[in-house]
Amino acid sequence: MSQPALLELLRGLAADVLDALSTAEGADAGVGTGIDTQRLRRVGARLVEAHLTEPAALQRTLELLSAELAGPRTAVAMAALAAGYAQALRSRTRDEQQRIMTAAMESRLAAEARFAAIFDAAAIGITVCHVDGEILEVNRALCDMLGYAPADLVSRQFWEFDHPDDRPGLWDRTKDLLTGAVDHLRLEKPYFRRDGTTVLTDLVLSLVSDPDGRSRYVVAMMQDITEQRRMQDRLAHQATHDPLTGLPNRTMFFERLDAALLPVGDGPAVGVCYLDLDGFKAVNDTLGHDVGDELLRAVAQRLETELGHDGHVVARMGGDEFVILVEHCPDTAALEAVAAAALDLVRTPVRVGGTEVQVSASVGVVRHSGGATTAADLTKAADTTMYWAKSDGRDRYALFDADRHRDDVHRYGLSARMPQALERGEFVVEYQPLVRLADQRVIGVEALVRWELPDGRRLGPDEFVPIAEHNGLIVPLGRSVLTEACRAAVGWAAELPEHPLLMSVNLAARQVREPGIVTAIAGILADTGWRPELLQLELTESDLMGSTGETLSVLRTLAAMGVRIAIDDFGTGYSNLAYLRHLPVHTLKLAGPFVTGANLPDGLLSAPRGAADDVDARVLAAVVELARVLGLSVTAESVETAGQLERLRALGCDTGQGWYFARSVPAAEVLDMVRDPPWPAPPGPQ
Known part of the structure; x- marks a missing residue:
């Protein structure tokens, strides 16, 4: 109420009081007082109607009347006004209580209706239990979930529904709920349905207390998560198992291996057998991938049945690779026995679609008995060892060797750094x-490539050329060497035009098979200006003897351009002499062992007639004579002594190279070597 409105109300009430006090005697119940008590009662009631119900409002009103009135009328007036005030206040309070009760009842009835609707129509199972576990109510979803009628469940104990798959002490956790330590509890629990099947539920228990805080009820809400759990289990199985064979996959294998490598006292060592099928690609290519898949399934089943039965983990790493984890490996012999058993299982023929398929396997065996390592490093070591078994002949197992592994790691490192x-x-x-x-005049040079590492180490071609041939870098490296060699030769020819040098450069088989090799070599000759007839390309005997088809056509095209072709390391392979005469070859380079011999100080060529090893000298003489018949020149490698030089010259060798003459030198020192050879001058007139 605003201030003006309040003043207006009070003026009106004051006027009523004055009028009530001036009423004639006998006009109302206040006979002999000259006061209209009914009117004063209405004034008290109007104070209540105006919401002036604070105790101070009545107190100040009565104090004012007591001060303003005199005589016996004061008590009567104040009593009448107070009575009206109290009567109005009591009526108002009773009305408010009635409205509150009515609203509360309506709200309770509405709430109960809503609860009943929600309880019965809920999609999840709900039951209300007494704190002692007696089931008081169950909804339709719970009955459908368990296959019972409500009458079958009500009055039974909630805690009596045990299942063999319950976790130990499952119901002990409810003590915290019933004591009020927690207000709800969530857990997974299986239940038997009425038909004996099992349903897995997500169970939430909530405690309901009365206004005084006393525990009264437990509400249990259950959701059927059986299919959800089955889906999770299927996804988990798919994430950790190979879809083709059903074996554990790489992920699960590494999890088990990581766990096995955790240091636990002085327990048994851990062993790994890495298995790869030999010739599996041929099965796919000839019989089809369906047969290949069936073969993989058969091999997987055998390994799992025989070795998995012994407690070993058999996993498929991918493709045709399997791995066997021996988590408790007492010694290397036990691990070798596992590898041998795996090889026997793979060797057994498999019949697929009426076809009998037989393959073998190569196995790398690694035993880790202590020290820090990782699952990845141990598996990599086993994988590397498996390739040793393949390179050693297949259908066998190889034991891990730390020194050999370090050499492999070193080669891998070089391969990665090479580009x-x-x-x-x-x-x-x-x-x-x-x-x-x-x-003993210099007629040419052979270009030899070296690798100078940033740390100052110097690697020879025997260390990195096989790696370059394997990773394909031999192609750009070979072109780089050929280009640099031709440029150097052009520079020497400009300074010493009267003595042009033959430039001999090694050519790997991988380079010969590279498309466009002829165009590339012709381009290098054109760019550098070097003459084709002064370029000699050396191929090893094993590479050249296998030349057929397109490779042979490349060699013939190069020879037609004027380029000389030489067979390097002749005598280390198995040459077909009848085939040799049809190759576009100009020079045979005798392999070093022919010249240096094995045991004699000056080599086999300096051995006296009649010695046991003289037969090798005779073979060498026959090779030189063969070259003469075929019209080829002969170069002897690895000439190290004067005796070897003399005997080679006596046999008719045309050219020699080796440490007796000089080691390899940089391009800037070649002309000095040509002008002033560092080896002894030949005897007799020049």
């Missing part, structure tokens, strides 16, 4: 003289 090394110019070319034996 950047080529870009940074770490590969340098040096030149070893080709000396005519008749007068």
